[in-house]
Amino acid sequence: xxxxxxxxxxxxxxxxxxxxxxxxxxxxxxxxxxxxxxxxxxxxxxxxxxxxxxxxxxxxxxxxxxxxxxxxxxxxxxxxxxxxxxxxxxxxxxxxxxxxxxxxxxxxxxxxxxxxxxxxxxxxxxxxxxxxxxxxxxxxxxxxxxxxxxxxxxxxxxxxxxxxxxxxxxxxxxxxxxxxxxxxxxxxxxxxxxxxxxxxxxxxxxxxxxxxxxxxxxxxxxxxxxxxxxxxxxxxxxxxxxxxxxxxxxxxxxxxxxxxxxxxxxxxxxxxxxxxxxxxxxxxxxxxxxxxxxxxxxxxxxxxxxxxxxxxxxxxxxxxxxxxxxxxxxxxxxxxxxxxxxxxxxxxxxxxxxxxxxxxxxxxxxxxxxxxxxxxxxxxxxxxxxxxxxxxxxxxxxxxxxx
Amino acid sequence: xxxxxxxxxxxxxxxxxxxxxxxxxxxxxxxxxxxxxxxxxxxxxxxxxxxxxxxxxxxxxxxxxxxxxxxxxxxxxxxxxxxxxxxxxxxxxxxxxxxxxxxxxxxxxxxxxxxxxxxxxxxxxxxxxxxxxxxxxxxxxxxxxxxxxxxxxxxxxxxxxxxxxxxxxxxxxxxxxxxxxxxxxxxxxxxxxxxxxxxxxxxxxxxxxxxxxxxxxxxxxxxxxxxxxxxxxxxxxxxxxxxxxxxxxxxxxxxxxxxxxxxxxxxxxxxxxxxxxxxxxxxxxxxxxxxxxxxxxxxxxxxxxxxxxxxxxxxxxxxxxxxxxxxxxxxxxxxxxxxxxxxxxxxxxxxxxxxxxxxxxxxxxxxxxxxxxxxxxxxxxxxxxxxxxxxxxxxxxxxxxxx
Numbered sequence: 001x002x003x004x005x006x007x008x009x010x011x012x013x014x015x016x017x018x019x020x021x022x023x024x025x026x027x028x029x030x031x032x033x034x035x036x037x038x039x040x041x042x043x044x045x046x047x048x049x050x051x052x053x054x055x056x057x058x059x060x061x062x063x064x065x066x067x068x069x070x071x072x073x074x075x076x077x078x079x080x081x082x083x084x085x086x087x088x089x090x091x092x093x094x095x096x097x098x099x100x101x102x103x104x105x106x107x108x109x110x111x112x113x114x115x116x117x118x119x120x121x122x123x124x125x126x127x128x129x130x131x132x133x134x135x136x137x138x139x140x141x142x143x144x145x146x147x148x149x150x151x152x153x154x155x156x157x158x159x160x161x162x163x164x165x166x167x168x169x170x171x172x173x174x175x176x177x178x179x180x181x182x183x184x185x186x187x188x189x190x191x192x193x194x195x196x197x198x199x200x201x202x203x204x205x206x207x208x209x210x211x212x213x214x215x216x217x218x219x220x221x222x223x224x225x226x227x228x229x230x231x232x233x234x235x236x237x238x239x240x241x242x243x244x245x246x247x248x249x250x251x252x253x254x255x256x257x258x259x260x261x262x263x264x265x266x267x268x269x270x271x272x273x274x275x276x277x278x279x280x281x282x283x284x285x286x287x288x289x290x291x292x293x294x295x296x297x298x299x300x301x302x303x304x305x306x307x308x309x310x311x312x313x314x315x316x317x318x319x320x321x322x323x324x325x326x327x328x329x330x331x332x333x334x335x336x337x338x339x340x341x342x343x344x345x346x347x348x349x350x351x352x353x354x355x356x357x358x359x360x361x362x363x364x365x366x367x368x369x370x371x372x373x374x375x376x377x378x379x380x381x382x383x384x385x386x387x388x389x390x391x392x393x394x395x396x397x398x399x400x401x402x403x
Numbered sequence: 404x405x406x407x408x409x410x411x412x413x414x415x416x417x418x419x420x421x422x423x424x425x426x427x428x429x430x431x432x433x434x435x436x437x438x439x440x441x442x443x444x445x446x447x448x449x450x451x452x453x454x455x456x457x458x459x460x461x462x463x464x465x466x467x468x469x470x471x472x473x474x475x476x477x478x479x480x481x482x483x484x485x486x487x488x489x490x491x492x493x494x495x496x497x498x499x500x501x502x503x504x505x506x507x508x509x510x511x512x513x514x515x516x517x518x519x520x521x522x523x524x525x526x527x528x529x530x531x532x533x534x535x536x537x538x539x540x541x542x543x544x545x546x547x548x549x550x551x552x553x554x555x556x557x558x559x560x561x562x563x564x565x566x567x568x569x570x571x572x573x574x575x576x577x578x579x580x581x582x583x584x585x586x587x588x589x590x591x592x593x594x595x596x597x598x599x600x601x602x603x604x605x606x607x608x609x610x611x612x613x614x615x616x617x618x619x620x621x622x623x624x625x626x627x628x629x630x631x632x633x634x635x636x637x638x639x640x641x642x643x644x645x646x647x648x649x650x651x652x653x654x655x656x657x658x659x660x661x662x663x664x665x666x667x668x669x670x671x672x673x674x675x676x677x678x679x680x681x682x683x684x685x686x687x688x689x690x691x692x693x694x695x696x697x698x699x700x701x702x703x704x705x706x707x708x709x710x711x712x713x714x715x716x717x718x719x720x721x722x723x724x725x726x727x728x729x730x731x732x733x734x735x736x737x738x739x740x741x742x743x744x745x746x747x748x749x750x751x752x753x754x755x756x757x758x759x760x761x762x763x764x765x766x767x768x769x770x771x772x773x774x775x776x777x778x779x780x781x782x783x784x785x786x787x788x789x790x791x792x793x794x795x796x797x798x799x800x801x802x803x804x805x806x
Contacts, residue, residue: 051726051734081722083735083755116719117756225723302705306798316519319484320628323454331454332486352486353520392795395709 001161002255008140008156009034011171013194013236018135019146022128024076024114024121029146031128032073034190035101035136040232042068043203044109045210047227054079054086055110058094059228062109066199068232071109071190072097072129073147075175079112079120080225089120096126100133111188113149113175113226144173147188151176151270157262159255163248166239168195170252170259176267187214189229189263195252196235197242204244205253206231213260216292216385217268218300229260268386273393276308281373283382290327291383294374297325299387308370308389313338313361315347318372335375340367404564405658411559412437413543414574416597416639421538422549425531427479427517427524432549434531437593438473438504438539443635445471446606447512448613450630457482457489458513461497462631465512469602471635474512474593475500475532476550478578482515482523483628492523499529503536514591516552516578516629547576550591554579554673560665562658566651569642571598573655573662579670590617592632592666598655599638600645607647608656609634616663619695619788620671621703632663671789676796679711684776686785693730694786697777700728702790711773711792716741716764718750721775738778743770 010017014037024030044063046056062068072093079086094108101108112120135142144154158171174189197205210229235241242248269277280298285291298304301321307314315336323331336348342364345356364370413420417440425434447466449459465471475496482489497511504511515523538545547557561574577592600608613632638644645651672680683701688694701707704724710717718739726734739751745767748759767773 049723049726050732051722078719081719081734081751081754081756083753116717116723117751225719225726309798314519316481316484316628319454320452320519323452323628329453331484348484348520350486351484353484390798392798395712395793395795395798 002159002251002258003161004258005158005160007158008144008171009173009190009192010138010140011158012169012192014038014234015192016136016138017140017143018132018137019142019144020128020131020135022074022131023124024074029142030074030076031132032143032146033070033097033129033132033136034143034192035070036192036232036234038234038236039067039069039107040234041197041199041202042066042230042232043199043206044228044230045206047224049225051081051225053112053226054082054090055112056226056228057087058090059109059111059230062106065106067107068109069103069107070097070101071111071230073111073188074125074128075147075149076114077112077118077120078114078116078226081117082119085119089122092122093125096129100129109230111228111230113147113188116225140171140173147173147175149175153270155263155266155270157259159258161251161255163195163239163242163251166237168237168239168252169193170195170255172259172263174263174267176270187227187267189214189260191229191231191259193231193233194235194237195233195242196237196239197233197252201242201244202231202233205256209253209257209260213257213264216296216383217264218296218385218387265386268388271388273391273396274388275391276389277369278308278387278389279371280385280387281371281382283373283375284379285376285381285383286328286379288381288383290329291381293325293327294322294329295383295385297321298372299385302390305387305390308365309391311362311365313345313347313356313358313365318374319348322374329376330378333377335377337373338364339371340364340369342367405562405654405661406564407661408561408563410561411543411547411574412576412593412595413541414561415572415595417441417637418595419539419541420543420546421535421540422545422547423531423534423538425477425534426527427477432545433477433479434535435476435546435549436473436500436532436535436539437546437595439595439635439637441637441639442470442472442510443637444600444602444605445469445633445635446602446609447631447633448609450627452628454484454628456515456629457485457493458515459629459631460490461493462512462514462633465509468509470510471512472506472510473500473504474514474633476514476591477528477531478550478552479517480515480521480523481517481519481629484520485522488522492525495525496528499532503532512633514631516550516591519628543574543576550576550578552578556673558666558669558673560662562661564654564658566598566642566645566654569640571640571642571655572596573598573658575662575666577666577670579673590630590670592617592663594632594634594662596634596636597638597640598636598645599640599642600636600655604645604647605634605636608659612656612660612663616660616667619699619786620667621699621788621790668789671791674791676794676799677791678794679792680772681711681790681792682774683788683790684774684785686776686778687782688779688784688786689731689782691784691786693732694784696728696730697725697732698786698788700724701775702788705793708790708793711768712794714765714768716748716750716759716761716768721777722751725777732779733781736780738780740776741767742774743767743772745770
């Protein structure tokens with residue numbers, strides 16, 4: 001059993017981090033760095049968008065090599081749609097950092113988030129890295145702040161587990177908060193652990209875990225050009241290498257899932273303009289894939305999201321979204337309920353409406369955290385997806401993002 | 404060459420229509436009827452949603468039979484998720500109308516739109532039909548009004564063509580305006596023509612034309628439970644039966660496409676809360692399918708739509724939406740431009756940003772009708788999709804629809 005701890009990207013042994021204002025944004029922190037004391041095994045998952053930002057292309061090469069020592073992140077500029085210059089800028093960023101921390105550029109990840117199509121201001125990036133290196137410390141909070149864009153709070157999570165008598169720590173930080181959608185949204189997530197684990201095992205674990213966490217959240221249905229989830233594992237906990245299929249792997253997976261799941265939910269809670277956090281559970285579906293597709297369709301529907309904004313128990317829109325999801329299910333078997341800390345109401349039984357108190361429904365739906373459960377009564381597969389409501393503020397924030 | 408005329412569902416020979424207030428909505432007209440003087444060949448295309456409203460299931464049977472004489476439409480209640488009672492209500496609606504106009508219920512289409520999950524108020528429906536029949540006339544305007552829900556204006560279009568010396572007329576009416584998305588959105592469209600044409604030919608023509616018109620628009624990405632596009636062709640123009648592949652077919656197709664395309668664009672213009680009409684052209688794509696997928700992804704993106712609300716030339720979001728569309732294209736070859744009645748600007752050349760005047764861009768994008776063109780430089784296929792911006796009003800309208 002893992003234990004949740006207060007912490008983030010520097011909680012595991014051997015990691016230091018820093019966050020500074022390099023001038024890419026007006027006044028907020030806009031560059032961060034995470035460094036491992038020793039070379040770390042690494043894994044990464046990246047956006048499926050055909051338009052990939054330059055740093056994503058750079059990072060995919062590092063993930064393939066399997067070894068990394070540091071991550072440099074900037075917010076304020078995505079270095080996407082910046083052509084050949086963008087690729088050179090990503091490489092140069094890695095090179096500047098590598099020199100200062102004494103490693104090769106091929107071990108330095110580079111992540112960017114922000115406006116698309118504007119070349120990076122390299123003098124500012126260089127200056128930022130030079131400011132970052134002397135500030136590297138065991139405190140990850142400023143790094144977590146510096147990677148944010150429209151996020152209203154920074155996102156960290158950490159957990160520890162005992163693996164064969166050794167304390168292993170996993171920590172992470174992430175940023176949202178718009179363009180968040182299944183298949184890696186504009187989210188950056190950086191996970192560090194002191195576990196000893198092989199590259200292939202870590203990559204497999206990451207892929208599976210992302211499927212159930214970051215790929216089960218949606219803010220607005222847009223998959224960005226920069227999405228990345230990068231893991232470093234430096235082995236400094238001194239455990240025996242974690243092998244796939246063992247008890248140690250299962251324990252590690254559980255803690256790892258907790259960290260990624262927590263970050264994913266924090267991203268949704270901080271969705272652009274979001275006022276409500278929606279958890280959509282699909283139970284007893286025919287297959288896990290069907291369950292996931294159904295859950296994601298509901299939290300991705302603009303009409304469902306707008307209904308939650310209005311605290312409207314509009315179960316019809318939920319059934320409707322399930323209906324067009326493409327998943328295999330029988331609408332005439334579905335039960336649907338809403339719940340929150342104020343209680344629970346059943347609104348649909350066997351595909352047909354149940355009478356319910358609108359007053360009670362309103363009371364439940366006025367809460368900030370709503371759980372919707374759809375029981376398909378067809379199989380035994382389940383899935384959960386997380387989303388938020390669609391608000392005036394989402395429109396305001398995204399109607400004028402570049403200015 | 405066809406000629407555009409002022410008109411709608413009663414423009415073709417032998418059609419009469421009426422619209423009344425039956426009490427399903429507070430004060431607006433909420434029931435309509437269209438009747439052909441003689442039995443008509445019929446075709447229909449329906450929602451792909453697994454959750455199909457009762458009238459859709461009823462209508463699919465009529466389309467299969469291939470012959471119809473009338474259409475009864477109600478707004479204010481979708482008769483969806485209403486179980487066995489819903490199916491019986493749809494059938495009874497057809498039966499009541501059939502008796503009054505002297506035909507069999509198997510020739511009477513029934514369409515509903517409005518709130519999901521509430522049983523139809525059958526006494527009101529019966530009363531509505533009894534009011535409608537004596538009012539049937541050559542004026543289609545009140546019928547076009549009565550099928551509206553949150554629409555802010557009624558939607559009609561009509562055209563005439565000469566087919567082998569006979570004047571053939573095609574007219575239609577439609578309603579939007581939320582839940583509008585590729586693959587038949589909450590839209591109802593009713594097309595009438597006096598052409599003589601076989602059932603199979605008409606069904607094929609309808610399927611193809613819907614692909615390029617109603618399936619190329621999006622308001623909010625939600626495909627509804629009630630979408631229907633129904634055509635009646637009563638042969639009263641006296642033309643020789645239109646046969647697939649002939650010149651007569653091509654001429655008819657052109658006019659038919661005009662009527663459906665015009666109604667589709669009117670729906671988008673009247674998208675819930677929409678302030679701007681967006682036309683997205685994809686040219687020189689690898690295949691027609693890729694072109695369509697690309698064009699639809701752009702007009703369906705919440706981030707792109709919010710940017711248009713803010714008159715922001717955010718070409719990065721457009722490239723990004725193309726990137727996650729799943730279509731085959733090379734982002735590094737794409738050119739992108741914006742235009743309106745105020746002029747045109749090129750913003751991307753070969754996947755990379757061009758410098759442009761933000762002032763000029765703002766001037767262009769403040770207009771109500773914006774055209775975006777993406778040139779893929781890879782093939783020779785084109786597609787056009789139509790959408791609208793995402794506004795505060797969309798959120799307001801959909802945050803409190805049931806009340």
